[in-house]
Amino acid sequence: MASETAVASGDRAIGSSxxxxxxxxxxxxxxxxxxxxxxxxxxxxxxxxxxxxxAVSCVLVFAFxxxxxxxAVQDAAAGILWIAIAFSGTLALGRAFERERQNDTLRxxxxxxxxxxxxYLGKLVGVLALLAVxxxxxxxxxxLMFGAPVFDHAxxxxxxxxxxxxxxxxxxxxxxxxxxxxxxRDVLLPILLYPITIPVIIAGVRGTAVLFQTDxxxxxxRLWLSMLVFFDVVFVTLALWTFEPAMTE
Amino acid sequence: MKxxxxxxxxxxxxxxxxxxxxxxxxxxxxxxxLVQKIFYFHVPSWMAMFLAASVCGIASGIFLFGGSKLYDxxxxxxxxxxxxxxLIGLITGPLWGRKAWGVWxxxxxxxxxxxxxxxxxxxxxxxxxxxxxxxxxxxxxxxLFGMANVPFVYWSVNVWRTVHPKTSVVMTLExxxxxxxxxxxxxxxxxxxxxxxxxxxxxxxxAELDELYLALED
Amino acid sequence: xxFRSLTFxxxxxxxxxxxxxxxxxxxCEAGEIVALLGSNGAGKSTLxxxxxxxxxxxxxxxxxxxxxxxxxxxxLRARIGVLGHDLSIYPELSAAENLRFFARxxxxxxxxxxxxxxxxxxxxxxxxxxxxRFSRGMRQRLALERALLHGxxxxxxxxxxxxxxxxxxxxxxxxxRELRTEGCIVLLATHDLETIxxxxxxxxxxxxxxxxxxxxxxxxxxxxxxxxxxxG
Numbered sequence: 167m168a169s170e171t172a173v174a175s176g177d178r179a180i181g182s183s184x185x186x187x188x189x190x191x192x193x194x195x196x197x198x199x200x201x202x203x204x205x206x207x208x209x210x211x212x213x214x215x216x217x218x219x220x221a222v223s224c225v226l227v228f229a230f231x232x233x234x235x236x237x238a239v240q241d242a243a244a245g246i247l248w249i250a251i252a253f254s255g256t257l258a259l260g261r262a263f264e265r266e267r268q269n270d271t272l273r274x275x276x277x278x279x280x281x282x283x284x285x286y287l288g289k290l291v292g293v294l295a296l297l298a299v300x301x302x303x304x305x306x307x308x309x310l311m312f313g314a315p316v317f318d319h320a321x322x323x324x325x326x327x328x329x330x331x332x333x334x335x336x337x338x339x340x341x342x343x344x345x346x347x348x349x350x351r352d353v354l355l356p357i358l359l360y361p362i363t364i365p366v367i368i369a370g371v372r373g374t375a376v377l378f379q380t381d382x383x384x385x386x387x388r389l390w391l392s393m394l395v396f397f398d399v400v401f402v403t404l405a406l407w408t409f410e411p412a413m414t415e
Numbered sequence: 416m417k418x419x420x421x422x423x424x425x426x427x428x429x430x431x432x433x434x435x436x437x438x439x440x441x442x443x444x445x446x447x448x449l450v451q452k453i454f455y456f457h458v459p460s461w462m463a464m465f466l467a468a469s470v471c472g473i474a475s476g477i478f479l480f481g482g483s484k485l486y487d488x489x490x491x492x493x494x495x496x497x498x499x500x501x502l503i504g505l506i507t508g509p510l511w512g513r514k515a516w517g518v519w520x521x522x523x524x525x526x527x528x529x530x531x532x533x534x535x536x537x538x539x540x541x542x543x544x545x546x547x548x549x550x551x552x553x554x555x556x557x558x559l560f561g562m563a564n565v566p567f568v569y570w571s572v573n574v575w576r577t578v579h580p581k582t583s584v585v586m587t588l589e590x591x592x593x594x595x596x597x598x599x600x601x602x603x604x605x606x607x608x609x610x611x612x613x614x615x616x617x618x619x620x621x622a623e624l625d626e627l628y629l630a631l632e633d
Numbered sequence: 634x635x636f637r638s639l640t641f642x643x644x645x646x647x648x649x650x651x652x653x654x655x656x657x658x659x660x661c662e663a664g665e666i667v668a669l670l671g672s673n674g675a676g677k678s679t680l681x682x683x684x685x686x687x688x689x690x691x692x693x694x695x696x697x698x699x700x701x702x703x704x705x706x707x708x709l710r711a712r713i714g715v716l717g718h719d720l721s722i723y724p725e726l727s728a729a730e731n732l733r734f735f736a737r738x739x740x741x742x743x744x745x746x747x748x749x750x751x752x753x754x755x756x757x758x759x760x761x762x763x764x765x766r767f768s769r770g771m772r773q774r775l776a777l778e779r780a781l782l783h784g785x786x787x788x789x790x791x792x793x794x795x796x797x798x799x800x801x802x803x804x805x806x807x808x809x810r811e812l813r814t815e816g817c818i819v820l821l822a823t824h825d826l827e828t829i830x831x832x833x834x835x836x837x838x839x840x841x842x843x844x845x846x847x848x849x850x851x852x853x854x855x856x857x858x859x860x861x862x863x864x865g
Contacts, residue, residue, distance in 0.1 A: 195738060202734050206725040209763070270719035277685060278738050279711035337560065344556060349547030357541055361534040362560050365567035368575060389574070397567055404563055411479045412556045415549060415688050548648055628650045632842075 192287075195280045199288025203262070204295060213261045214299055221254035221304045229311055243312035244374035248330070248367055250304055251297070255334055256356050258296050259342040262289070267346045282410040290339045290402075297331050314378045322387055323377055329394035330370035333401060334363050340405040344412045369394045420616075423609040430602030437595035450514040455595055457507040459603035460500045461529065466607050467496035468532060471539075472562035475555035484622065485615075487551045490558060492614035494539045496607055501533035524573035531568045535561035635698035636712060636786035637663045639684065639818050644693035646679055653679050655842035656693065661818045663786070666809055668829045669822040670847075670859060671839035677822035678718070680839070681789045684820060685715045697787070711739065714785030716793055720776040724765030728757045728775050731764060732782060739783035751778035754808070770801040777808065788812055790821040794828050806832050830855035838862055 207213055225246055232242040266272040275285050305327065309316035316323060341358050345351040373390030376383040438455050471493030478486035508526065509519045520526070535557065542554045639661045646654040653676040661667045669677050682688040683695060686709060694701060697709060722731045732748040741747045752758040755774040760767070764775055773793065781788065794802055809832060812819055823829055829836070836847040836855060840863055847855070847862045 198734065198737050202723070202726070205730070206723060209725050268719075269723060270717055270721045271723060273687065273717070274715075274721035274735075275738070277687065277710055277713070277715055278735075279707035279740070280738055281707075340556070344553045345546070347547075348542075348550055348553060350545045354542055354546060357538045358557055361531055361538055362557075362564050364531050365564065365571045368571040372571075372575060393567070393571060393574075400563060400567075401560070404560065408479060408556050408559065411481075412552055415552075625647075625650050629647055629652050632652055632655070 192281050192284045195284035196287040196291065199275070199285060200291040200295070203289065203292035206265075207292070207296065213258055214296055216261070217254045217258040217296065218300050218303060220257055221250045221300050222307065224250040224253050225304060225308060225311065241371075241375040241378070243308055243314040244371050244378055246312070247305060247308045247374060248370045250308075251301060251327075251331065251370075252334065252360070252363070252367060254300055254304075255293075255297055255331070255338060256359060258300070259293060259335070259338045259359075260352060260355055262293060262296070263342040263346050272343065272346055276413060282413060283406040286339065286343065286406060286409040289343065290335060290405075293335045293339055294331060297335060298328075301327055301331065319377050319382065319384070319387075322384070322391070323374065325391055326370060326373045326377070326387065326394065329391060329398055330366050330373075332398045333366040333394060334359075336398065336402045336405050337362050340409060340412070343409070365397055366394065369397070419612050420609070423605055423612065427602060427605045427609050430598055430605060434595065434599050434602050437598050441595045450511060453507050453511040455599045456603075457504060457511055458596070459600045460504040460507065462600055463603040463607035464497050464500035464504055464529075464533075466604060467493045467500060467611065468536065468562070469493075470611060471497060471536070471558050475558035479552060479555040479559065484551075485619070487555065488615050488618035488622070489611070490555060491543065491618065492611050494536045494543075494554075494558065495614065496610055497536040498533065498540060500603070500607060501529070501536065504529065505533060522572070522575070524569050524575075527572040528565060528569040532561065532565060535564070635700075636818060637698050638696075639787060639820070640696040641680075641684075642693055642696070644680075644683060644690045644695060646676075646683065646688065646691045652842050654683075654690070654839075657839075657844045659837060659844060661820055663818055664813055664816045665835065666813050666819040666821070666833045668833035668836040669820060669839065670824065670826070670836055671822075672824065675839040676842055677839060678791055681715075681791050681820065681822055684787070685713055685789055686710060711783065712786045714780040714783065714788045716777055716780040716788075716790045718791050718795075720772055722764060722772060722776050722779060725763050727761055728752060728755070728764050728767075729761075731775065732779060735779050736782050741783055747782055751782055754778060756804075769796040770798055773797060774801065774804065777805065781808075781812075786817055788817050788819045788821075790819070790823075792823055792825075793821060794823055794825045802828060826854075826856045826859055 228242070228246040228249060232239045232246065263272070272285075276282065305316055305323070308314060338355075338359050342355055345354055345358075348354060369390040373387045373394070376386045376390075434455070438452055441452070441455075443449065443451070471490045474482075474486040474490035474493060478484075478490060512521065513519050539554050539557050539561070542550050542557060546553060641657050641659045644654060644657045645652065657680065659667075669680065671677050679688065683690050700709075723734075726734070729748060729752060732751050733744060736744045736747050749758070755771075755778045757767075757771060757775060760771075764772055767775070773796070777790075777793065780790075793805060797805065806828070809819055809821070813834075821829070821833075835849060836859070838845050838847060838859060845862045847858050852858065
């Protein structure tokens with residue numbers, strides 16, 4: 167036993183020719199992975215186009231359901247925006263990890279000596295970038311179709327969208343990665359994801375709704391925002407912590 | 416664990432045998448009348464569900480971070496019982512609510528959190544059943560996330576709206592209502608524990624059977 | 634962590650009631666190419682996954698030199714190179730980009746130098762296009778170089794000769810001989826007996842989850858000795 171620990175701690179000295187000099191640090195590994203994902207996505211643009219189209223279709227379908235005699239039901243705009251984000255987010259997550267699954271590259275990443283949580287973080291940031299693109303286009307669209315005052319409190323709205331998306335994507339990235347090797351993964355992802363992200367949806371919709379209503383309730387919006395930020399901190403931490411045990415057999 | 420079975424069985428049987436008597440003797444509540452007596456089964460079901468859910472959550476956490484397969488079996492048993500007792504709670508609740516307050520469902524903090532928790536455990540079972548091999552660890556993560564989620568769901572729905580009678584209902588009970596309540600609570604909690612123990616035993620036997628099959632090949 | 638040897642001691646692995654590996658004991662030395670034979674579903678990939686630390690054995694243990702697998706972690710993974718069935722390269726990226734990404738992730742000290750050398754060895758240094766367009770042989774060569782980029786001491790290959798033409802097969806054989814000279818442990822799973830005949834120093838076959846050694850007494854071709862080993 168003692169010899170094993172001695173070998174393990176002294177391995178850098180014992181290493182043979184061609185030994186790697188430095189292991190990439192946590193954040194640089196995460197950034198490498200994010201950059202790789204963004205380059206790949208930029209080349210094919212498959213996920214971003216299909217997700218965007220899906221989000222827009224979502225908005226339309228809900229618009230037809232909730233608009234009566236040309237006027238949207240109260241608070242419909244906020245709800246529709248967040249539902250579109252949730253549905254298209256689930257789709258994007260599924261597609262992004264399907265790519266990894268087909269090429270077995272997630273396993274290759276698990277084989278490398280990097281910190282496993284760094285892989286999670288890298289994938290998360292990539293998914294966030296994708297969803298940001300979708301939201302930048304869909305939010306003004308919702309404003310247009312429902313006459314919602316998107317630009318009045320743009321910063322607050324952006325903060326709500328950002329923190330809500332981070333919460334949703336944090337849980338979604340972990341679950342999608344976990345499900346890569348599972349059967350029925352396509353239908354299991356929404357089944358697992360939606361109940362857990364209900365607080366995010368509630369906070370996002372209510373926070374956005376109070377921003378869209380005629381007498382804006384900023385303190386309320388701030389309250390919802392702080393809950394979202396707290397949620398993000400708790401669940402990103404939890405995800406970083408459970409990523410390695412979840413992904414290893 | 417085996418040693419717990421008989422005493423638990425006795426306690427459960429006695430409590431459930433006595434419960435209807437105690438409930439029948441309990442006084443009628445002033446406004447709701449007979450319907451209020453559903454409460455004696457409704458609240459204890461949720462207590463049992465909460466117990467099973469906590470067991471599932473804790474066992475999942477232990478299993479995920481290096482625990483033996485036994486904890487996974489405990490987690491599975493906990494999840495199944497959460498769904499069962501949660502279902503009882505979800506059925507008795509609206510039955511009571513319809514008669515007492517005129518509505519089947521109210522979107523308040525307690526009800527909605529309970530429903531979400533129940534859904535998470537249903538999702539747990541779906542994952543175990545349809546996720547293929549390796550879904551033990553995945554469901555453990557789900558259970559952990561589910562437990563971490565409870566305060567958030569509760570808080571967010573609470574800020575949204577509140578109608579459900581507060582916990583104080585139990586406290587302001589007359590002593591005559593208190594006794595049947597405690598008996599029913601005991602009955603449900605010991606039933607839950609009994610079923611947990613039995614279910615884990617079943618899974619233990621299954622695992623032993625698998626090992627015997629494997630040993631047979633040698 | 635030295636990689637002078639790779640030792641499996643009574644390694645078993647089962648999935649539910651299905652026992653895939655049954656008390657496998659095997660020792661591979663540095664500078665040795667060991668061929669792992671067996672029909673499809675015999676458990677070759679499972680054994681390789683265990684060697685790669687991707688899978689834990691249900692019982693028994695694996696030692697890398699003197700150290701147990703569990704003690705290793707990241708340091709262990711840094712010295713293992715794996716070429717799986719599915720190649721694990723990104724089809725949307727070019728060959729150089731794939732190699733550069735993995736070189737950086739593995740923390741290789743001279744990224745451009747290593748990438749350039751790997752591209753030249755794979756014969757892909759003139760190609761700039763996404764490797765999704767490559768032929769199977771080219772992708773295989775790229776995947777092999779990707780697996781060897783960080784100078785691993787233990788090389789695990791799962792069916793590396795699948796879909797390769799004669800030139801590519803010979804190139805791979807040559808590469809494996811180079812690795813043997815450098816003192817690596819090479820463990821490769823294949824059902825292509827003709828190709829590894831004369832290449833592998835030793836061959837073992839998985840039958841019914843158990844490991845059966847194949848005689849190295851030169852009495853006939855590998856296929857004949859293989860048949861003898863299987864049929865007792």
